[in-house]
Amino acid sequence: MKRVLLSIVLLLAAGFSFAQEKNVKEAKSLADAVKPNFTEAEKLIGEALENPETKNQANTWNVAGLIQKSINANEMKNAYLRQPYDTLKAYNSLYKMFGYFLKCDELEQVPNEKGKVKFKFRKGNASTIKTERVNLINGGSQYYNMGKNKEALNFFGMYVDLANAPILQEEQIAAKDTLLSTIAFYASLSATRMNDYPNAIKYGLLAKKDKENGSSALQLVAEGYKALKDTANWVNTLKEGIQSYTDNNYFFGHLIDFYSNTNKFDDANTFADQMIAKDPKNPFFLYVKGYISQSMKNYEKAIEYYKKTIDVDPKYTEAYSNMGLAYLSQAIDYESNLKIEFNDPKYKSEQAKIKKFYEDAKPYYEKTRELKPDSKDLWLSGLYTIYYKLGIGGPEFEALAKEVEAQGK
Secondary structure: OHHHHHHHHHHHHHHHHHHHHHHHHHHHHHHHOOOOOHHHHHHHHHHHHHOOOOOOOHHHHHHHHHHHHHHHHHHHHHHHOOOOOOHHHHHHHHHHHHHHHHHHHHHHOOOOOOOOOOOOOHHHHHHHHHHHOOHHHHHHHHHHHOOOHHHHHHHHHHHHHHOOOHHHHHHOHHHHOOOHHHHHHHHHHHHHHOOOHHHHHHHHHHHOOOOOOHHHHHHHHHHHHHHOOOHHHHHHHHHHHHHHOOOOHHHHHHHHHHHHHOOOHHHHHHHHHHHHHHOOOOHHHHHHHHHHHHHOOOHHHHHHHHHHHHHHOOOOHHHHHHHHHHHHHHHHHHHHOOOOOOOOOOHHHHHHHHHHHHHHHHHHHHHHHHHOOOOHHHOHHHHHHHHHHHOOOHHHHHHHHHHHHHHHO
């Protein structure tokens, strides 16, 4: 009796397996027909993709990909014949096709009972992927412009990931594709918009050397690490940004804020010294050293490095402005700490020292105004204070006073 029952079970299992394999064949036939029935084809192959008897067979996933390829071809035919067609349906069919072909290839990489790997579908599917891969950019762009960031990330991410997929390993796409870093940037940007920080970091790191978007990509990486509270990688990314993109103040500003908020000025100084050691004539690195010194209230050291900055780049406006501020800060600190009465014999000489600080600051603020007259935040307040403290009146002081008043409104 047990033997009979076992036979029935085995026959039923074989029957189920045969039924699912039949579904796979029928699904392909429906998609390849003169008048294809894609709805039924997708339904049948969908069942086979979930059934334990067929879901681990490479052919099942290959047929699923071929069905999507046929759906895309049908939409493109309608477009060519100027008949109604669904652009997003065409793009989505390709996206699904790539996913199915990748799974097919993954299953084909599993060694058989003899320990050998045989690829039946790789060559043909790789050729299709290579040809159609560029359309992932078009699909991603359409979703990106629609504000659908999840879908945009799917398309852009798939485009980037395929460059290093095993199925295309012989093509060496990653080394040849000039658009790869650009698309990686848009994948990172789409991920950031969804607060998907792991993917923002993943694709941002691939885009950081992009000619046009590298600086922004590295900024997205930094924001990702910060959001994930990965302080070590966040700080290292800021340092990398300072060295790679000296014209982007984001990295410098956030790193200095970090050091200031955590009282790690020694680390900041060490980093600045390392940058200068690599490139002693880089005006930005010299400026950073001056700025850090100023943040530590080491004004003499700050002035020293601001002067070195100006020696290398005589038009480095921020160095002039901060040098003026360094002298101004010394005057304010010296005056606030001065404990001396008006009738003290030393009062006059002490006031002369304070006056000297204001006099030293004056030409640097004036030079700042000359270089960037519209950037009043760099010179207006400081210059007004100096003129007031030095008793410089007349039309020029009155003009400064009016501008200060206007800014306050």
